[in-house]
Amino acid sequence: MRNWLVILCVFLFAAPAFAEDAAKPDKAAAEIPDPSVFASNHSLKLRGETIKYQAVASETYLRDEKDKPTASVFSVSYVRDGLADPASRPVTFVFNGGPGSASLWLHMGAFGPKQVITPSDATGVGAPPYTIRDNQNSLLDVTDLVFIDPVGTGYSRPLGETEGKEFYGVNEDAESIAEFIRIWLTENGRWNSPKYLAGESYGTTRAAALTEKLQGGWNGIGLNGVILISAILDFQTGRFAPGNDTAHIAFFPSEAAIAWYHGKANAAKWNNDFDAFVADARAFATDTLAPALIRGSTLSAADEARIAQEMSDYLGLSAEWIQQANLRVDASRFRKELLRREGYTVGRFDGRYKGVDSEGTADVPENDPSGYGMDVAYVAAINDYLTRDLDVDFTRPYKVLTGEPGSQWNWSMNERGWPAYVNVTPWLGKGMRENPELRVLLASGWYDLATPFYGAEMALFKNGVVLDRVQFDYYDAGHMMYLAEEDGTKLSDDVRAFIAAGR
Incomplete structure (x- = not known):
């Protein structure tokens, strides 16, 4: 009897404390503000056609199983006005590589509505100001565009008690971008739109991994095409x-x-x-x-x-x-x-x-x-464009390419963690065999000593890739072939035709 009285007293005195603890807000959650959204309307005269579109620079929160935010993924979306039927308008998700690079290179150099100009003869850009103009190589005439900065790049960052390394890895990175894409499709009502992935450098590794993360399983997202720009798929071909x-x-x-x-x-x-x-x-x-x-x-x-x-x-x-x-x-x-x-x-x-x-x-x-012959122009261009044209008012720095993600990257692709060269090409091959309409475009510069064109070919010539649905395009430039004006136009034409052919 005495024992029961002791237990009852403990419960009665402790109950208010329990209630008080339960009423306390989660400190980490309370410190996380609502995601920021910066929307604006624009128009672009593109190859003789005036295109009206909405630009949305925004944060998308990834959440854990308890619905707590774990990361903020920053992106810039360009959606053409007057979309009547989502099934008639493709959307292309674009990212660069590193790992640890933001998407500014493809954004400001290749496919976005604005373009920073670099000398086509491979001389340095020098000091500012740099020329930023309407981009006649933008893809807005054939597809909506979503430029994604993975966690640890651009304005994207981990939230709450989550650490960046939880997103730094071949699988971890692909899973976080796949989740972002699912959220974007839901929030924008675009589940039935044709879908393309476009990645450059390590972004091609990410794109191949995403074919598995998106299409695999019963909750899959079908893809129409994967655009590989300066590809590294099998790292045995790229590591001395x-x-x-x-x-x-x-x-x-x-x-x-x-x-x-x-x-x-x-x-x-x-x-x-x-x-x-x-x-x-x-x-x-x-x-x-x-x-x-x-x-x-x-x-x-x-x-x-x-x-x-x-x-x-x-x-x-x-x-x-x-x-x-x-x-x-x-x-x-x-x-x-x-x-x-x-x-x-x-x-x-x-x-x-x-x-x-x-x-x-x-x-x-x-x-x-x-690298140093052109990077300062891109850094100036993306910061100027985001803050002045899109009115993004973050005071934290836009991280272009830092060593943090790469230095902590989990390169293991197998459950046992055995050391091996990363090779995501089998995932791409599997995706093509399981999806008979999935096509691949490989864009390579002849003078690229970061991701050599023959290494990409070697990877695609095996690993179960369906070569009949791979388009090979080559350019008289290097890793960023769009640094040369003529080759930037050719890249745009090749990608535009690739997307148009899939309708």
């Missing part, structure tokens, strides 16, 4: 490491193309025919270089010398240097060596660019002239 000869095979044709551009390849051997030269570079990489690298130290001295001389004709480097490198021409060392005697390095993102290092004896360049 001891014992990984795949990267040397994948990069060889791009290195050869850059040597041709700078007048270092033996062009006369191919009668100055660039297309024939590149075709032979691909064949040489797989039929001659690959078997030689596999042979390793068992390759005869005579064969090594012969192959080094053949490589010299393609790469413009001395056969002696190539032989000393054991036929393995790392892209960073190539960038330093190609124009060493002229006192220049060449760009990583775009091998057309030339830079000057403080001294000429190092193995690799100090920096990337194709």
Whole structure:
């Protein structure tokens, strides 16, 4: 009896405390404001047609199973006025890469309604002011556009007690963007619209992963097309490491193309025919270089010398240097060596660019002239555009490309966490086999030493991809082919035709 009295007293005295605790608001939730929305109406005269559209720069909150906000994803949506039937108007979700990059590059350079202008001849942009104009390469005539900044980029950020690393990973990132897309489709009534994904660089990795996250399972979202701009799908083709000869095979044709551009390849051997030269570079990489690298130290001295001389004709480097490198021409060392005697390095993102290092004896360049040659114009353009044209009044910085997401990225794709190169191409292949109308466009620059065109081809030539539904397009520029005006127009035309063909 005494025990029951003790329990009753404890309950009676504690009950007010329990009630008081229950009445207390969640501190983390109370500190999270409502998502911001900045809507405005605009018009764009695009290729002779006046297009009226609404621009919505906004935050979308992702939530956990208890409906608590975990992250804010910032996006800018462009929706054409007068939409009568959602089924007749495609919507394209656009993002860049990094991982850790905001979407400003494709937004302000390729497909958005405004465009920052860069020199087409691969010279630097210099100091401001920069020219920002109506973009005649925008896709608003054929599709609505949603530019997405993943968590940790742009204005997007984790919320409450959630940490950014919960969104930093191949699977984690794709799942968060898939959730954003589901929310956007619901809030905008666009579930029955044709849907496209457009990613650049790591954004192509994300796009391939999204085909699995969106289409897989019983709650799937069907896709009409995936646009891969400067693709990296199988990271074995893009990472130089001891014992990984795949990267040397994948990069060889791009290195050869850059040597041709700078007048270092033996062009006369191919009668100055660039297309024939590149075709032979691909064949040489797989039929001659690959078997030689596999042979390793068992390759005869005579064969090594012969192959080094053949490589010299393609790469413009001395056969002696190539032989000393054991036929393995790392892209960073190539960038330093190609124009060493002229006192220049060449760009990583775009091998057309030339830079000057403080001294000429190092193995690799100090920096990337194709990065610092244009990035300041894009940073100025996106901040000016968001704050002045779209009236976004955030005081926090717009994060263009920081090391935070990438340094914490979870690259594991398997449940056991076994170390392996990331390869999302099987997901893309699976999506194409299960969806007989899913098409893919691969857009590649010849002079790209970040995501080489042959590496993307190698990935797509296997992994169950349905090649009959893959469109291959190439450009006389690098990673961001739209830096060159003519190639930016070509990219726009290719993507526009790709989307129009799917209606």
